[in-house]
Amino acid sequence: MLIKSPPSWQMPEREATPEHVLFNRRHFLGALAAGTTTLIGGSAFAARETDPTADLYPAKRNGNFVLDRPLTKESDASSYNNFYEFGSHKRIAMEARRLKIRPWTVSFEGMVEKERQVDIDTLIRAMPLEERLYRMRCVEAWSMAVPWSGFAMSELVKYAKPLSSAKYVVMQTFHDAKMASGQKQVWYPWPYTEGLTMAEATNELAFMVTGIYGKPLPKQFGAPLRLAVPWKYGFKAVKSIVRFKFTDRRPVTFWEKVQSAEYGFWANVNPKVSHPRWSQASERILGSTKRVPTLLYNGYGEQVASLYDGLKGENLFK
Ligand code: MTE
Numbered sequence: 558m559l560i561k562s563p564p565s566w567q568m569p570e571r572e573a574t575p576e577h578v579l580f581n582r583r584h585f586l587g588a589l590a591a592g593t594t595t596l597i598g599g600s601a602f603a604a605r606e607t608d609p610t611a612d613l614y615p616a617k618r619n620g621n622f623v624l625d626r627p628l629t630k631e632s633d634a635s636s637y638n639n640f641y642e643f644g645s646h647k648r649i650a651m652e653a654r655r656l657k658i659r660p661w662t663v664s665f666e667g668m669v670e671k672e673r674q675v676d677i678d679t680l681i682r683a684m685p686l687e688e689r690l691y692r693m694r695c696v697e698a699w700s701m702a703v704p705w706s707g708f709a710m711s712e713l714v715k716y717a718k719p720l721s722s723a724k725y726v727v728m729q730t731f732h733d734a735k736m737a738s739g740q741k742q743v744w745y746p747w748p749y750t751e752g753l754t755m756a757e758a759t760n761e762l763a764f765m766v767t768g769i770y771g772k773p774l775p776k777q778f779g780a781p782l783r784l785a786v787p788w789k790y791g792f793k794a795v796k797s798i799v800r801f802k803f804t805d806r807r808p809v810t811f812w813e814k815v816q817s818a819e820y821g822f823w824a825n826v827n828p829k830v831s832h833p834r835w836s837q838a839s840e841r842i843l844g845s846t847k848r849v850p851t852l853l854y855n856g857y858g859e860q861v862a863s864l865y866d867g868l869k870g871e872n873l874f875k
Contacts, residue, residue, distance in 0.1 A: 615771030633844035642737035684708035706768030
C-alpha cells in the first residue's frame with residue numbers, strides 16, 4: 558500500500574509534537590473553555606447539540622474498577638486525541654465537530670441469528686449503563702486515566718445474538734469523506750476497522766463507551782459509540798462504530814494494513830516488547846511531563862492474561 562506520509566503516531570510522541578507546542582495548545586484550549594478566547598467568527602464552539610440520551614448521565618460508578626493514579630484532567634484528555642478521520646495530528650477536536658452523530662444506526666451482521674440494525678438511542682437505552690475508571694495506554698507511549706460511561710461489551714454481544722461458530726467480532730467506523738476530510742486520504746484503508754476474539758469481546762473489561770466525565774461522549778472521543786479495551790494499545794479502541802460483524806475469520810485491521818511490521822491484531826501492552834522504533838518501557842501521563850513505568854497488559858493481567866494461554870505462536874504484543 559502506498560503511504561504518502563507516515564501517521565504521526567508512528568514516531569515517538571516527543572518527536573511528533575514538541576512540548577512547547579503542546580503547552581501552548583493546552584493553554585489556548587483552556588482559555589477557550591474558560592470563554593476568555595474566541596475564534597474567528599466566534600462560531601467555533603457553537604451552542605451544544607442536545608444529546609437525546611443526556612438524561613442517563615452521570616451513570617452510577619462501578620466500584621470494581623479502580624485506578625493506581627489520578628484521573629486525567631478533562632481539558633487534557635479532550636484536546637489530545639487520535640481520530641485520523643479528522644486529521645493526522647492530535648488537535649482534531651474542532652474538526653471533529655463536523656461529525657454528525659444523530660441519526661446514527663448500528664448494524665449487526667454476519668454470523669448472527671438474524672442480521673439487524675438498531676438506532677443508537679434505542680441501543681443505549683436497552684443497555685445497563687455504568688461508569689468505569691480505566692487507564693488507556695497509547696502505542697505512542699502516552700497514557701491517560703478517565704471515567705468512561707457505557708456498558709459491558711458482553712451485553713452488546715448478548716444483544717447481537719451471534720452464532721456459536723463466530724470466532725471474532727469486527728468493528729467499523731463510519732465512512733463519509735464529505736463529513737470527515739481525513740477520509741479523503743485515500744492511502745489509508747478506510748473505514749477504520751478493528752477486531753477482537755469472542756473471548757476478548759466477552760471479557761469483563763471490554764467496554765462499549767457512550768460517555769466520559771459524566772456526560773455523553775464528545776465527538777473527538779468517538780461519539781456516539783466507541784470501544785475501550787484497556788489492556789491493549791489505544792489503537793484497538795475503535796471510535797464512532799456503525800458496524801459489528803461476527804465472523805470466523807480474523808480481520809486484517811486498519812493499522813495492520815497500513816504497517817503490518819509494526820502493528821498487528823493483538824496489540825496487548827507489554828513494556829518488554831519495544832515498538833520497532835521506540836521503547837514501550839515507560840509512558841508519559843497526559844497533562845504532565847512525568848513518565849511512569851508501563852505495566853504488562855497495562856496492569857490488567859489478572860483479568861486478561863488467561864485469554865492468551867495456548868497462543869504461544871502468536872505475536873501478542875504488537
Ligand atoms: N478510531 C478511529 N475510528 N480512528 C482513529 O484514528 N485512533 C485510535 C483509537 N481509535 C482512531 C480510533 C488511536 S491510535 C488511539 S490512541 C485512540 O483512538 C485515541 O483515543 P482518544 O482520542 O479518546 O484518546
